[in-house]
Amino acid sequence: MHGGRDDFRALGVHAPPIDLSSTYPVADLAADMASLDAMVAGGEPLGSSVYSRLHNPTVARAEQAIAALEGADATVAFASGMAAYTAAILVARQRGGHVVVVRPLYGSADHLLACGLLGVEVTFTTPDGIRAAMRADTSLVLIETPANPTLDLVDIADTVRQAGDVPVMVDATFSTPVLSRPLAHGATLVLHSATKALAGHGDVLAGVVSSNDAGWIAGLRQVRLLTGSVLHPMAAFLLHRGLQTLPIRVRSAQRSAQRIAERLQSHPAVARVHFPGLPGGDPRGVLGREMDGPGSTVAFELHSTDAAAPAQLMAALTLITPAVSLGSTDTLIQHPASLTHRVVDARVREEHGIVPQLLRVSIGLEHEDDIWADLSSALDTVRP
Numbered sequence: 001m002h003g004g005r006d007d008f009r010a011l012g013v014h015a016p017p018i019d020l021s022s023t024y025p026v027a028d029l030a031a032d033m034a035s036l037d038a039m040v041a042g043g044e045p046l047g048s049s050v051y052s053r054l055h056n057p058t059v060a061r062a063e064q065a066i067a068a069l070e071g072a073d074a075t076v077a078f079a080s081g082m083a084a085y086t087a088a089i090l091v092a093r094q095r096g097g098h099v100v101v102v103r104p105l106y107g108s109a110d111h112l113l114a115c116g117l118l119g120v121e122v123t124f125t126t127p128d129g130i131r132a133a134m135r136a137d138t139s140l141v142l143i144e145t146p147a148n149p150t151l152d153l154v155d156i157a158d159t160v161r162q163a164g165d166v167p168v169m170v171d172a173t174f175s176t177p178v179l180s181r182p183l184a185h186g187a188t189l190v191l192h193s194a195t196k197a198l199a200g201h202g203d204v205l206a207g208v209v210s211s212n213d214a215g216w217i218a219g220l221r222q223v224r225l226l227t228g229s230v231l232h233p234m235a236a237f238l239l240h241r242g243l244q245t246l247p248i249r250v251r252s253a254q255r256s257a258q259r260i261a262e263r264l265q266s267h268p269a270v271a272r273v274h275f276p277g278l279p280g281g282d283p284r285g286v287l288g289r290e291m292d293g294p295g296s297t298v299a300f301e302l303h304s305t306d307a308a309a310p311a312q313l314m315a316a317l318t319l320i321t322p323a324v325s326l327g328s329t330d331t332l333i334q335h336p337a338s339l340t341h342r343v344v345d346a347r348v349r350e351e352h353g354i355v356p357q358l359l360r361v362s363i364g365l366e367h368e369d370d371i372w373a374d375l376s377s378a379l380d381t382v383r384p
């Protein structure tokens with residue numbers, strides 16, 4: 001609530017000023033030179049921001065608020081979650097040529113890592129296979145929990161143990177810092193697509209990486225200023241504003257998600273429900289230990305193997321929006337095999353449970369009965 005707002009009283013404002021300057025007038029050339037040097041080295045500006053690709057005060061406010069939520073020394077904000085991913089992998093590449101990645105994960109992240117664009121060698125593995133996948137040149141271990149789209153929970157502390165002294169990065173987009181703070185369990189880096197619940201209103205693209213490791217933070221800032229993958233100050237303002245209501249949005253959506261998951265289980269069109277809050281949904285016992293709740297995304301499999309059934313279901317909805325993304329104020333549904341995970345190899349999809357009958361719902365803030373009325377009547381149209 002108060003992160004990034006410490007100076008408001010002194011400024012005489014109640015909302016963050018939006019600084020849209022692309023450049024900053026030079027008051028003292030020697031001071032600007034020193035500030036520039038500090039930022040090129042991956043540090044904070046010493047006074048002037050010099051140029052907005054190097055630093056922006058509105059972006060810095062949102063970063064301070066997120067760092068406070070994560071219990072991190074610093075947060076680095078990027079233009080999107082994928083820009084944040086790219087920066088982290090590029091820093092890892094400078095430290096060693098190999099990264100270990102647990103599947104399943106977000107489709108575009110899987111695609112980015114599998115396609116070789118960033119020049120790192122990748123070993124894809126399972127939560128129990130991390131130790132065996134480690135090499136002398138491994139510089140990063142990457143997990144996503146809850147995983148997209150199957151909502152598998154990966155044990156962060158166990159991942160850290162298997163990784164030894166190699167840093168672990170957790171994509172915690174689905175849990176948000178309200179439900180999980182991975183740095184407290186030994187992760188070196190935590191990443192979020194802030195496009196999702198952190199900004200939370202479906203009107204911002206943003207990505208953030210937080211850490212207590214000064215070397216990683218400096219490396220991430222250097223990649224950001226060199227590649228220009230900066231967050232726009234207007235987007236940073238909206239992200240910062242979204243954080244004001246984050247805990248109540250997350251808890252309200254989570255409460256509805258629990259009820260929707262339970263009701264889905266007894267709908268005759270549904271073969272299986274994936275939700276960590278259901279009995280058997282957390283086989284590793286992560287809830288209560290590393291996560292304060294199951295979150296607000298639910299996945300389910302239809303009984304019907306008719307290839308047209310998912311599209312038919314989505315077309316029958318009137319309240320719920322058929323769209324990719326999650327963590328918004330409104331409820332969204334999507335078909336991972338067709339959309340978010342279309343870019344993932346079909347064999348890999350099947351292997352990790354991203355079957356053609358699977359749909360993923362991100363529960364929003366509508367009344368739970370309204371969500372269920374829409375979903376159940378659409379499900380009635382695809383009864384097996």
Ligand SMILES: *Cc1c(COP(=O)(O)O)cnc(C)c1O
Nearest residue numbers: 080081082106148173193195206
């Ligand atoms: C959406 C998403 C991303 C990518 O973020 P963008 O902001 O869309 O670039 C990464 N990880 C997860 C888990 C996501 O849901």
